[in-house]
Amino acid sequence: MIQIEEIHIQELRGIRDLRLKLGSKSFVICGPNGSGKSGVVDAIDFAFTGSISRLTGAGSGGLTLLKHGPHVHCRDDPGVARVAVTFSDTASGKTAVLRRNVRTAKQYTLEPDIAEVRAAVEKAQQHPELTLSRREIIKYIVAETGKRSQEVQALLKLDRLGEIRSILRTTQTKTSSAEKTAQEYVKTAEDALRRHLDLAELLTSEVASVINRQRRVLGLEPIDGLDHDTDLNQGFDVDLSERAFNKVSAVRDTTALMKALPDPVAFLTAVKNLNEALDFLEADPNILTTLQQHDFVTAGLALITDAQCPLCDLEWPDVENLRVHLTDKLARSENAAKLQVQIQEGARATIAESQSLRKLIGTVKSAASSNTSDGLDTCLESWSTELAALETQLGSVEGAIAQRPRLTSDPLGLPEAVSSGLADLLATLQAKPDQSVTASAKTFLTIAQERWNILRQARAECTKKAAAQAVARVVYETYCEVSNEVLATLYHAVEDEFSTYYQAINADDESAFKAQLEPSAGKLDLAVDFYGIGMFPPTAYHSEGHQDGMGVCLYLALIKQLLGTDFRFAVLDDVVMSVDSNHRRQFCNLLKTRFPEVQFIITTHDEIWAHQMQSSGLVTKAAQVRLHSWTVDDGPAYEEAGDFWDKIDSDLAKSDVPPAAARLRRNLESIMADLAAALHGQVAYRAEGNYELGELLSAVKGKHGKLLNLAAKAANSWNDEVVKACVEKLKIARSAAVLAEESEYWAINRAVHFNEWANFSKADFIPVLAAWKQFLALFSCENSSCESLIYVVSNNGNEEALRCKCGSFNLNLRIK
Numbered sequence: 001m002i003q004i005e006e007i008h009i010q011e012l013r014g015i016r017d018l019r020l021k022l023g024s025k026s027f028v029i030c031g032p033n034g035s036g037k038s039g040v041v042d043a044i045d046f047a048f049t050g051s052i053s054r055l056t057g058a059g060s061g062g063l064t065l066l067k068h069g070p071h072v073h074c075r076d077d078p079g080v081a082r083v084a085v086t087f088s089d090t091a092s093g094k095t096a097v098l099r100r101n102v103r104t105a106k107q108y109t110l111e112p113d114i115a116e117v118r119a120a121v122e123k124a125q126q127h128p129e130l131t132l133s134r135r136e137i138i139k140y141i142v143a144e145t146g147k148r149s150q151e152v153q154a155l156l157k158l159d160r161l162g163e164i165r166s167i168l169r170t171t172q173t174k175t176s177s178a179e180k181t182a183q184e185y186v187k188t189a190e191d192a193l194r195r196h197l198d199l200a201e202l203l204t205s206e207v208a209s210v211i212n213r214q215r216r217v218l219g220l221e222p223i224d225g226l227d228h229d230t231d232l233n234q235g236f237d238v239d240l241s242e243r244a245f246n247k248v249s250a251v252r253d254t255t256a257l258m259k260a261l262p263d264p265v266a267f268l269t270a271v272k273n274l275n276e277a278l279d280f281l282e283a284d285p286n287i288l289t290t291l292q293q294h295d296f297v298t299a300g301l302a303l304i305t306d307a308q309c310p311l312c313d314l315e316w317p318d319v320e321n322l323r324v325h326l327t328d329k330l331a332r333s334e335n336a337a338k339l340q341v342q343i344q345e346g347a348r349a350t351i352a353e354s355q356s357l358r359k360l361i362g363t364v365k366s367a368a369s370s371n372t373s374d375g376l377d378t379c380l381e382s383w384s385t386e387l388a389a390l391e392t393q394l395g396s397v398e399g400a401i402a403q404r405p406r407l408t409s410d411p412l413g414l415p416e417a418v419s420s421g422l423a424d425l426l427a428t429l430q431a432k433p434d435q436s437v438t439a440s441a442k443t444f445l446t447i448a449q450e451r452w453n454i455l456r457q458a459r460a461e462c463t464k465k466a467a468a469q470a471v472a473r474v475v476y477e478t479y480c481e482v483s484n485e486v487l488a489t490l491y492h493a494v495e496d497e498f499s500t501y502y503q504a505i506n507a508d509d510e511s512a513f514k515a516q517l518e519p520s521a522g523k524l525d526l527a528v529d530f531y532g533i534g535m536f537p538p539t540a541y542h543s544e545g546h547q548d549g550m551g552v553c554l555y556l557a558l559i560k561q562l563l564g565t566d567f568r569f570a571v572l573d574d575v576v577m578s579v580d581s582n583h584r585r586q587f588c589n590l591l592k593t594r595f596p597e598v599q600f601i602i603t604t605h606d607e608i609w610a611h612q613m614q615s616s617g618l619v620t621k622a623a624q625v626r627l628h629s630w631t632v633d634d635g636p637a638y639e640e641a642g643d644f645w646d647k648i649d650s651d652l653a654k655s656d657v658p659p660a661a662a663r664l665r666r667n668l669e670s671i672m673a674d675l676a677a678a679l680h681g682q683v684a685y686r687a688e689g690n691y692e693l694g695e696l697l698s699a700v701k702g703k704h705g706k707l708l709n710l711a712a713k714a715a716n717s718w719n720d721e722v723v724k725a726c727v728e729k730l731k732i733a734r735s736a737a738v739l740a741e742e743s744e745y746w747a748i749n750r751a752v753h754f755n756e757w758a759n760f761s762k763a764d765f766i767p768v769l770a771a772w773k774q775f776l777a778l779f780s781c782e783n784s785s786c787e788s789l790i791y792v793v794s795n796n797g798n799e800e801a802l803r804c805k806c807g808s809f810n811l812n813l814r815i816k
Contacts, residue, residue: 001568002124003599005086005095007043011071012081012102013052015039016635024088026591026600026619030610031627036636037603041573044601045131047083047098048124050105051317053131056325065317069102072632078102089120090568090597105317127563128321132555133573161483163327168476173341175469177348182462184352188359189455195256196249196444196451211448217441228456232449236442243366244450246443247435250367254426257364260357261422262414267353271411274346274394278404280339281397288397290336297326340397347394350411354391358384364422371428376421383415484519490561491517491524497557498550501594505549505586515550548575549583556595571601584609585677588616611670617788617805648769657760664772665693671789672696675779678791679703680799701738704778707792707802708734710813717816727811730778737778740771783808 003024009015014036020027029037042052046069055063070081082101088094096117100108110117124130194202197210204226211232212222220235281287296311308315309322316322361384368377390406390413393399406413435443495517503513509531516535518525527535528550530542538550552575559567584606591600600618604610607626613619627636644667651660673696676683681699683691708731715723779789781804788805792813803810 001090001563001566002048002087002120003090003569004044004601005088007040007047007086008084009040009043010080010082011074012046012069012083013039013042013071014630014632014635015043016071016633018636018638020625022599022601023623024599025623026598026602026613028610028613028619028624029601029603029627030605030607030624031603031636031638032605032629034630035605035627036630036638037605037627038573039636041131041133041571041601041603043083044085044571045128046102046105047085047100047108048121049128049317050100050108050125051128051321053128053317053321056317056321065102065105069105071635079104087117087120089117091120091566092116094120123566124569129559130569131571131573132552132575161487165476165479165483168472168479172469172472172476175465175472177344179462179465179469181348181352182458182465184356185458186455186462188356189451189458191356192359192363193448193451193455195252196246196447198248198252211445214441214444214448217437218445226452228460230452232445232452236445243370244443244446245367245370246440246447247429247432248440249444249447250364250371251426251429253360253363254367254422254429257360258419258422258426260360261419262412264353264357264412267350267357267412270346270349270353271407274343274350274400275407277339277342277346278400278407281343281401282404287336287339288401343397343400347400351391351394354387358387361387364425367429368421368425371432372421372425374421374424376417376425379415379417379421383413383418386413487519491519494554494557494561497560498554501553501556501590502550504590504594505553505583506546507586515554545583549587551575552587565597567595568597569599569601571603573603574605585612585616585674588613588618592616592618607666608670608673611667612674615671615674615789645769645773652762652765652769655762657762657765660765661760661768664769668772669693669696671776672700675700675789676703678789679707679779679802680792680794700779704734707799707811707813710799710815711802711811714812714815718812720812723811734778737771737775741775780804781806781809 004022005024006019006021008019010017018036018040020029020040029040031037038054042054045054046052046065052065052069055065055068066078067075070078074080079101081103082099084097084099086095086097089096094114094116096114097111098108098121099111108121110121190202194200197207199206199210207226208223211226215222215235218236223230223232223234316325361380365377365380365384368380390403390411393403400407434440495515498517499514502515503511506513510529512529512532514529516525516527518527526538528538528542530536530540538547542550552572559570591598602613602619610624614621614624625638627638630636644663648660648663651657651663672693673691675681676691676696676699679700681696681703683695683699708727712724712727712731715721715727781788781790783804783806786804786806786808790802790804790809792799793801793803799813801810801813
């Protein structure tokens with residue numbers, strides 16, 4: 001994985017020219033809203049991915065990298081919008097410079113262009129999720145279960161799981177529908193054979209009995225049973241020159257059709273169900289557009305192989321952005337897809353009943369052709385053709401909508417001439433002389449064989465469809481079971497890390513916090529503990545600040561699961577803006593202790609948090625930049641990282657006392673808050689958490705004096721002369737520093753809070769600075785590589801030592 005040494009941004013977004021030296025260390029970019037912080041984030045994003053995520057996704061319609069990536073003054077010359085990043089590959093230790101410009105965003109150059117660094121760039125390009133903003137945090141915490149599953153799986157590079165699950169579910173649905181259609185074909189064929197044999201059920205023994213009665217008439221050997229290879233005509237030659245006619249069978253078929261008309265119950269029930277589904281669609285016509293896109297987008301999603309859309313050939317920034325876009329469209333059509341299934345199911349049942357009716361119509365038409373001359377056969381043929389056309393139309397949602405008038409008025413479309421024609425046909429058939437016994441037996445067996453052949457084929461097809469459906473069901477269920485099991489194991493590891501991180505941030509009030517991630521059929525439920533009362537959705541009771549903390553913690557747990565030891569770089573863009581200051585300090589400690597090898601590039605508009613990151617040791621004094629303001633012509637105004645004393649000196653160099661005084665007081669408030677926490681200083685509780693500099697200062701001075709006295713007592717009890725001398729020296733320095741601080745405190749207080757700044761000169765303010773530097777030196781390690789404040793080490797509430805982070809300053813507080 002990469003870590004950034006230096007970045008040079010030119011004419012990109014709101015930045016004209018900015019060079020930052022990050023040194024492969026964690027780095028803070030601080031500035032008010034609108035000062036250009038996001039421009040730096042966009043530049044990093046662009047450098048390694050060739051795109052800017054802020055210009056893609058929901059709400060970015062009409063935005064393109066080519067048109068809106070360059071600075072507004074260079075919008076017609078995208079080639080000058082460029083970024084150069086000097087980075088190191090943590091795996092190989094190699095360093096290179098990557099250059100990319102907006103005109104040829106998909107191309108980049110490397111110096112040196114060697115395999116190791118190119119592989120590092122390609123890996124970074126595959127992980128745009130390494131840049132996190134607050135709007136992305138929301139995806140993991142407050143999203144619906146289905147959407148959360150998509151976002152989390154996309155981050156973990158598991159988004160193909162959902163696509164495959166969807167494909168398998170669709171396959172299962174299609175094979176199930178095909179099996180039902182095949183079963184209906186079998187039923188239709190069984191009805192035709194049962195009607196011909198005049199049996200209530202097609203029991204093998206009864207079928208054989210009926211067939212053998214006719215075979216005995218012809219002097220043929222009886223059949224032993226009825227199986228797939230049984231030939232009912234065995235022993236005599238069938239005349240294939242003309243269609244067999246059997247009076248009894250023709251009467252039964254005609255009677256069956258007449259009974260079914262004009263009110264075919266099964267057909268009309270299927271139509272009724274279809275109309276109910278179409279009623280919902282008619283109530284919201286926009287659903288149709290979504291339905292039309294669903295199958296189209298599903299097909300396109302399965303065809304994605306690169307960043308070019310397989311549906312419209314549009315070039316996307318990368319494959320992940322394209323896949324997320326199409327997946328979002330599918331998610332929005334989920335309810336529409338459910339309605340589509342209802343419509344398709346109603347249409348399928350209607351088609352099946354229509355086909356069954358047409359089979360019977362076809363049989364009766366054959367009898368009408370040879371036994372009447374009133375045009376009934378033509379009328380039946382025309383009616384059957386109309387029903388077939390209806391079936392074709394019902395094969396699609398659009399076709400079903402087009403047939404809505406017929407479906408709601410006269411779905412059967414029964415011609416007037418059919419009813420009377422069927423009555424005449426039945427009378428004609430019944431009036432015909434009975435066939436000879438031999439002729440009747442031959443035609444009976446011939447028709448029985450025809451219908452048996454149709455039934456055998458229908459059953460064979462149904463068996464294949466059932467087998468395909470069984471396989472599809474087993475594959476889908478097995479896939480869901482296995483993927484859910486694997487995801488459950490994965491998510492269990494993630495929830496453990498997530499809980500641990502969140503406990504670390506909120507150790508003061510939620511040290512027993514736990515979370516549960518439960519995957520199920522394409523969804524991901526998230527429940528979190530609320531003060532031991534129960535498990536609830538994160539938005540149920542937790543505040544916005546706590547939700548922000550959860551989002552970052554879950555993100556870190558997911559990234560760690562995804563990259564493991566390769567997690568060496570991340571950009572956090574103003575991600576904890578609603579977290580209170582105390583928890584931000586803990587967040588700094590979390591990043592420092594849990595991810596010591598990771599380079600975090602953090603943007604914030606809060607100078608106090610920027611200072612907390614420095615005081616906690618997450619970043620050094622040099623690893624910061626302050627963006628002050630921004631103009632369209634010049635971009636951000638900024639100052640390089642440095643000690644705030646240097647910035648005050650810069651103000652005084654211009655004899656500008658008011659901002660120097662304001663800067664001093666603001667930083668002192670932050671430092672005193674840190675010292676009060678580090679030394680366990682006591683201040684009066686304030687519900688809003690706002691403490692004045694004076695009360696914090698008093699708490700720090702009071703506790704510091706007590707700690708030095710305790711250290712002196714401990715040294716006496718251990719008879720440690722060296723430490724006793726050290727403590728005495730510290731007490732002398734303390735007396736002088738406190739005296740100086742108290743004598744000059746009025747100046748900073750007056751300078752900040754009253755409108756008499758003009759009365760203070762540089763000469764007046766220099767003693768103030770000297771006094772505060774002398775005072776703060778009491779609480780700082782003298783080791784320049786440490787730069788940390790001293791703090792109390794306690795064990796089970798017992799204060800045991802006063803020390804700095806490196807240990808150069810270390811006073812024992814335990815009395816012998």
